[in-house]
Amino acid sequence: MTSIDTSEALVRAEIDVAALQANAAVLAERLAPARLKCVVKANAYGHGVDIVATALFAAGQRDFCVATISEALQLREILGDEVTITAWLYSSTTDLDAAVAAGIELGVSTVDSLDRLRAAAEATHTAARIHLKIDSGLGRNGLAPVDFALALKRLQTVADEPEPRLEVVGIMSHFAVADEPARPETGEQIQAFTSAHRDLTALLDATQGRLGESDRLEVHIANSPGALSLSPFPGNSARVGLALYGLSPFEDRGPTDMGLTPVMRLVSHVINVKDIPRGHGASYGLTFTAEADTRFALIPGGYGDGIPRSASNRAEVSVRGKRYPVVGRIAMDQMIIDVGDDEVAIGDEAVIFGPGGPSAAEWGAWADTINYEIVARLSARVDRREV
CATH class of the missing domain: 2.40.37.10 (Lyase, Ornithine Decarboxylase; Chain A, domain 1)
Structure with a gap:
């Protein structure tokens, strides 16, 4: 990647590391006992992933999310092997080997991805750690109900093989309108997500841990607005991006209303x-x-x-x-x-x-x-x- 000389930069983004760390502490306390997953995709929402990730790591954060595999590999270089990194956006032609070898946890949104990840695991002699990504109503990426059922059947087949090489470590989805708390669709998404979680739990229990332990699943659907407006929110962790940077996802509330400071x-x-x-x-x-x-x-x-x-x-x-x-x-x-x-x-x-x-x-x-x-x-x- 070509570096850009910013010594003569005329526009400067000052990143308040103390505010960032304080926001993370506020959010972690609010979410407890659930875990905070720090979203640092898109160059940490424009703030500079090298600055942001390093500061969050120094403050004790160990769970990070990005969108793409290239972002995940960059983050692994910055932070090393002491952190968990989850990514979920890749195409049918993306090389998955490097991500699996680097221990990146990957979201699965298509049935075909299961086979591709298993092939990457075979090639790298490393178990692929996966989160099944459910389309609970957003209509974007993720397994639709019929595809989720097919994915469970495919996982059942994998579990019967001598070396499954797939470890299901999580189930995830994403809210569509959590920034509008009165909308009924959020409740409908929670119902769909809860049903999918129940079905996955049943499969993991039936396969006796060959694909992962149901009681150790990371369950996450809440984004910033979901984590800040739902009490309690579903799952045992939340992927928080915007609020981490001291910005509000709500039209009627500013960051100071939630104890946050713009970074x-x-x-x-x-x-x-x-x-x-x-x-x-x-x-x-x-x-x-x-x-x-x-x-x-x-x-x-x-x-x-x-x-x-x-x-x-x-x-x-x-x-x-x-x-x-x-x-x-x-x-x-x-x-x-x-x-x-x-x-x-x-x-x-x-x-x-x-x-x-x-x-x-x-x-x-x-x-x-x-x-x-x-x-x-x-x-x-x-x-x-x-x-």
């Missing part, structure tokens, strides 16, 4: 200030025209850094503790704020979002998206620094 602070600085006469336009398309004499300040940071162009003429940036409107279209590398006649100068820090500025949730609203995307979309050009 990322995205900052830039003013590199130009100029007087603008009334009637002057701003940026591509001249979608903004000054209604009076004013001053424009130029802020490095644009959609090349992952800042959404769709927030043009809607977003705000903070300088010297005051918010100023983004005027004109956000460009690939820069944006303009209207600072009026305030004392804003070249070199002033500009807080795009995070403590001291607007929130990621506000940027999500300005860009017609969600806070998840605002942090996760930050590009490799942004310098992530531990603070």
Whole structure:
């Protein structure tokens, strides 16, 4: 992988490691006796997996989740063999050997994956540790009811072989609308998941431990909103991502309402200030025209850094503790704020979002998206620094 020199980076993501560790402690206490599974996929939701995973490990966390096998192998290199890593997103052509050899626990969403994982286990002389992934209603990845039944039959056949080489260590699913606690579909998903868990338990007990022990299964369906809104939530662990980074999955509750602190602070600085006469336009398309004499300040940071162009003429940036409107279209590398006649100068820090500025949730609203995307979309050009 080609490294990117960030020594001259103009946009910086400051990662508050103490806040991250405190969030993990708050969540672990809330979930107990269930276990916290720290989700660090997508470069730790844009926060930098090397910084985040190392800090969580230092705080005592040992259970991690990612989406893809490449992410899992990268995480194994960062943290070593002392942690459990679960991944679940791969295709019919993905090479599974390296993941099995590295002890990555893999979600199984198709019957064919069972045979492929058993072949990888044979090739690497390592038992494949698997979590059956159930589609309990999300309609995305996972075994539909008919496929789950076929998977159980296939596992029964594997159990009868001299060396099964498949160890079922978990059953998992994913909530669709847990961020809307009043929706009835969450209860329906819990019923479907509980039924699947019961059927898997029966199979493991009938095969007398040749595929794994039913009383040691890791059972997980809860995401951040499920873990924070359901009491109790089903299962003995929860995969928590967004809340770990101090962001709220709910529209009507902020992170402080749940004892969480935002971990990322995205900052830039003013590199130009100029007087603008009334009637002057701003940026591509001249979608903004000054209604009076004013001053424009130029802020490095644009959609090349992952800042959404769709927030043009809607977003705000903070300088010297005051918010100023983004005027004109956000460009690939820069944006303009209207600072009026305030004392804003070249070199002033500009807080795009995070403590001291607007929130990621506000940027999500300005860009017609969600806070998840605002942090996760930050590009490799942004310098992530531990603070």
